[in-house]
Amino acid sequence: MFSLKNKTALITGGASGIGLAISQTFAQAGAMVHILELNSEQAQQVAEQLIADGGRAEAHAVDVSNQGQVLETINQIAAKGPIHILVNNAGVSHIGTAETTTEADFDRIFRVNVKGVYNCLFATIPHFKANGGGVILNMASIAATLGLADRFAYSMSKGAVLTMTLSVAKDYLKDNIRCNCISPARVHTPFVDGFIAKSYPGQETEMFEKLSKTQPIGRMAQPSEIGALALYLCSDEAGFVTGCDYPIDGGFTRLNT
Incomplete structure (x- = not known):
């Protein structure tokens, strides 16, 4: 179960943290993993390690906030064969309230966490439609649905990720494109x-x-635990799952008192 053999997956921010765990998990499950990462050296090191461990991987230097770069990279990958999975994981954090968040801070969070997801959706969905379907997994956060102190801009961005997930899931049902998101706690x-x-x-x-x-x-949570949930949601076994947000939070959402 949960094999990704013969699947091609794009993972943004796939060379560190949660993204790295997803890259490793998908490679172990048989996917061809394309790491889209701002840090090209780190992405190359991870790709080489995945290959050394018996997987298949390629590294791509991409700023997800730059639509031109995203389109060029994803179109080049698609020219080699069908893309089956897109994981929108790249993101940045920020600590601050509405008063202490500067305009530059707000714009940076929006560019990466919101526009970055949009750019990858914009570039990938046409390829999914042309190939008869695909799977999208977005990385949201419990900050999308809960009030967290000092996380004003970050919470804004993850709320947008959650609602983009629902919108895409609704719009592309007829195209056999599933779209879900994961909301981790710490x-x-x-x-x-x-x-x-x-x-x-x-x-x-x-x-x-x-x-x-x-x-x-x-x-x-351990990053590998997020990777395991991502694997399920992007596998054929989750074929009846779309338009859902999955908290993976150690009870934070429902059990915190």
Whole structure:
């Protein structure tokens, strides 16, 4: 079950954090993985490691906020054969309220987290239609549906991802295109470690424990757990699933009191 053999998958931000875990999981499941990543050196290193581990992968230097780059890259990939899966994972974070978020901060979050998803949808959906269908998975967040302190612009962007997911799922039912999103709570990635080290120097262990326990289950998610859910939603076994948001949050959404 959950084989992606003979499938071609595009994964934005696929060389670090959650995106890296999805790239690894999809490669292990047999997919040809195309990593679309701003950091070209990191993307190449990951692609080479996936190949060394027996998978198939290619790295592409892409700024998802640049529609021209996105169109050129995805069209080049599509010219080699059908694309079956698009994972819109690339994103950036920001801490701040409506008062402390500068216009530059807001624009940066919008360009990457919202326009970046749109650009990839815009470039990929015509290929899906031409090939008889496809699967889209967007990376949202519990911030899309819950009030989180100091996450004004980030929450805005993930709310947009959630509603874009619903819109695309509705618009392309007749084209055999499924579209879902995942909403993680806190996931233990290098970004989290860097944030703690920068914000709480000397208190890293204490703060990691404190942040872990904000999830009712008592820990952060591992990126591989997000990758496993992504694999299911992009597999043929999830063929009856579209227009859904999947919280993967250790009970945060429903069990936090």
